[in-house]
Amino acid sequence: MDAPVSGLAPVFSIENEAGRGAAVIVCEHASNHFAPEWGDLGTTAKTRKSHAAFDPGALDLARALARQLDAPLISGGLSRLIHDLDRPPHAPTAMPIVSQVHKIPGNRELTTTDRLRRVRQIYLPFHAALSALLAERLALGMPTALLTVHSFDPVYFGLHHNVELRVLHDADPTLARGLAKAATGFSTRLNEPSGTWIEGSHTLARHATPLHLRHAMLELRSDLLDKDLPGIAARLAPLLSGAIGAA
Amino acid sequence: MDAPVSGLAPVFSIENEAGRGAAVIVCEHASNHFAPEWGDLGTTAKTRKSHAAFDPGALDLARALARQLDAPLISGGLSRLIHDLDRPPHAPTAMPIVSQVHKIPGNRELTTTDRLRRVRQIYLPFHAALSALLAERLALGMPTALLTVHSFDPVYFGLHHNVELRVLHDADPTLARGLAKAATGFSTRLNEPSGTWIEGSHTLARHATPLHLRHAMLELRSDLLDKDLPGIAARLAPLLSGAIGAA
Numbered sequence: 001m002d003a004p005v006s007g008l009a010p011v012f013s014i015e016n017e018a019g020r021g022a023a024v025i026v027c028e029h030a031s032n033h034f035a036p037e038w039g040d041l042g043t044t045a046k047t048r049k050s051h052a053a054f055d056p057g058a059l060d061l062a063r064a065l066a067r068q069l070d071a072p073l074i075s076g077g078l079s080r081l082i083h084d085l086d087r088p089p090h091a092p093t094a095m096p097i098v099s100q101v102h103k104i105p106g107n108r109e110l111t112t113t114d115r116l117r118r119v120r121q122i123y124l125p126f127h128a129a130l131s132a133l134l135a136e137r138l139a140l141g142m143p144t145a146l147l148t149v150h151s152f153d154p155v156y157f158g159l160h161h162n163v164e165l166r167v168l169h170d171a172d173p174t175l176a177r178g179l180a181k182a183a184t185g186f187s188t189r190l191n192e193p194s195g196t197w198i199e200g201s202h203t204l205a206r207h208a209t210p211l212h213l214r215h216a217m218l219e220l221r222s223d224l225l226d227k228d229l230p231g232i233a234a235r236l237a238p239l240l241s242g243a244i245g246a247a
Numbered sequence: 248m249d250a251p252v253s254g255l256a257p258v259f260s261i262e263n264e265a266g267r268g269a270a271v272i273v274c275e276h277a278s279n280h281f282a283p284e285w286g287d288l289g290t291t292a293k294t295r296k297s298h299a300a301f302d303p304g305a306l307d308l309a310r311a312l313a314r315q316l317d318a319p320l321i322s323g324g325l326s327r328l329i330h331d332l333d334r335p336p337h338a339p340t341a342m343p344i345v346s347q348v349h350k351i352p353g354n355r356e357l358t359t360t361d362r363l364r365r366v367r368q369i370y371l372p373f374h375a376a377l378s379a380l381l382a383e384r385l386a387l388g389m390p391t392a393l394l395t396v397h398s399f400d401p402v403y404f405g406l407h408h409n410v411e412l413r414v415l416h417d418a419d420p421t422l423a424r425g426l427a428k429a430a431t432g433f434s435t436r437l438n439e440p441s442g443t444w445i446e447g448s449h450t451l452a453r454h455a456t457p458l459h460l461r462h463a464m465l466e467l468r469s470d471l472l473d474k475d476l477p478g479i480a481a482r483l484a485p486l487l488s489g490a491i492g493a494a
Contacts, residue, residue, distance in 0.1 A: 090388070
């Protein structure tokens, strides 16, 4: 799969495109890369390493799950601060001025040309590629659930989270409920967003619901991934397989 | 806008792309054209002129409304019998074997290669173009409602319809309800599909709902369009403007 290239980084990548498993995995916030043409948006090094810029650990987890489920994986190649792939272009959080405590000066005075360029070069190619991946599997009659893989910070606006796994869904709760019920080994919450997480998943709304695909968004606490990502993946993969099979 | 070309016909066309009105108009079933590379699918001339192949009058109505609302218009350039643009690729009605009383022999034994080719050459480019049209308007901050324009046959499975205008919606009923309420000059039904119309509009589900756009699908009885299309358009346009403004 050829992805458009921004600077030296692909805007997105597809791995294991021909995977025969019954899921497609998406990792929108995989990367904290700022390609030269976008610059670092005036952010500090601290911001660029933080959850504001990407979901630490999410790409490695998504890759491990894709291997175990033999699923295609599509992941973003640039920081979400340039254009958040899980937000529509007109959402204030698509090109945020502030993300939690982090300021993004380079997003402060965007012209319409700036916005259009990001939409055309980042948002549209990613979603067109995911759309093609799904449509082609469906045309071939392949069973396909849509899983999105995220991580969340144990500390959010100064508060510590004890939750380890969040599972969220769009219109059809079947897969998310099945997974949340089965995930007894994790401290799990179903559809319990963090304080400011009110928009839902654009990826699920845009790709899963209109195609009637079973779906779930997974969010793992990132300190758990730091400690033992292979262990988390090994525990999650059979739960996902089971929930997909039952859904 | 360059559309991919199938034979001599564009797979889709965009007119008035820079329209400044507060709507985008879609006409999925605009054409009964069968480009050489697809052939006529073994259909009879009667089938190719019927509602099975397209929505007679819908394109001209959509054009008249687009002019009056200064709206961009995207329309399909090939018969829906090759790939119905208002259906996902895995819907049985996307490449139907039978449509009402009409047999479509050329859809009977499609290989996976045939299906993939139609998805890649027809379904995906159309939806990618509509997606780009909407995303770019949203990035520019332009108010955008999504209207899809269809026609229906006064005779359906042998029964005559007295209804003149059907208005349907996906998740957000606001615009459709407003329009149905205002359309007192027409015999109007809200969300009252015909007997087999059970899938909803894929276009609305795929483009309007994930972007939180106000939306409606309009279906006009085609004998009314035959008789006085300009008159219907002139009556509908202000109703649409009013409903969009109020929604």
